[in-house]
Amino acid sequence: MKDEPVIARIRLNPHSRDVQRDLRDATEMHRTVMRMVPDGLGDSPRSQAGLLYRLDETDNSSTLLVQANHLDPARLPAGYGKADIKSLTPMFTALRKGLAVRYRIVLNPSKRERLTLEARGKRGRILPLSGADADQWWLRRAADAGLQIHVLTPTNMPPIRPRRQDSDGMRHSLIRYDGTATVADPGALHDAVRTGIGRGKPYGAGLLSLAPAPAA
Template identity: 45%
Template structure:
């Protein structure tokens, strides 16, 4: 059984909005954001109001995933708990398309076949007596172990997996500035990301709705955890 955490209360908590951002690769802010997901996160947070107090990402229900295959303009899919203010993005940053999740959430029912996609930070934490690493150190999972990580969380999220394809994606790279008045250089942190795709059947619509709105796993501020689903055809 996967332990669950009670999510922070969102701004609306009832539905959500999906925003597709077709990034302008010539824009300097875009180029900066593609080098560091912490910078991309700050730009994405401009879609929601300021002054949300502690845990603004969680309160505003912000999740995002960078989708770039190297053949076209990169795309960022953003989910928010309230309608995004796309006019707050930098000029010439992206073309935005916004749609409500209301119809998708209303269609959820037991037995519904769906297609899914998730960029997950599949890790396990070391225990106090672990010989694999330091206590509480996050160790990335690969191959069958990563698949099992998703299978466990998919079940908790109300999905019965029918097919599963996984592959290692580009690491979620962030750059952290050193403390002022020190000689330290910027610190690079890479978080392992696995892309899971396939088909499933909904067995618990309430659990799935919660997973869609709150995300799955860790590193949500760095492009992980956004579960995307769409109804599947009979041939899927």
């Protein structure tokens, strides 16, 4: 049985030049968080490490959440921020059918363009979803992940356009969802938390956070 992942909550230092660079460029942020996982993970190191991350910003601070099978915050740039790490095992152990939870997730709701018969054999473009279409996308994905959503509050996030020279320039539209839900399938939810949901994982999407919902 694999070890359960851990999560690091990093309070970013706004005066760090490395932080300022990463907040401007999602590709650089991805490179920085990948420094925290072990080397030598092969051709798909992010997937092998189980790495997911999300940036939570308020008017006064920025907090970076990083989840992976193993994390070493000492490998972050000097002065990057203060990191606290905890195991997700207690959260996974507490999951049971019918448990009321609060959730937060940043997603890249999207679908593949349908092509005409004349274009058979080709793959359509990935199209971003917004508004009610995005909300329905999240409701379907949540159900597949073992969550019965009760409340969803969408917040449009700044879009991400990777700046790598070899990038296709695709714009990743991000939406944050906050709300309440009930656990319908603990096993499916466990897997969804471990592996993330949807596209855009290298750019801060897909990390699902859960916490017990306050008693009514």
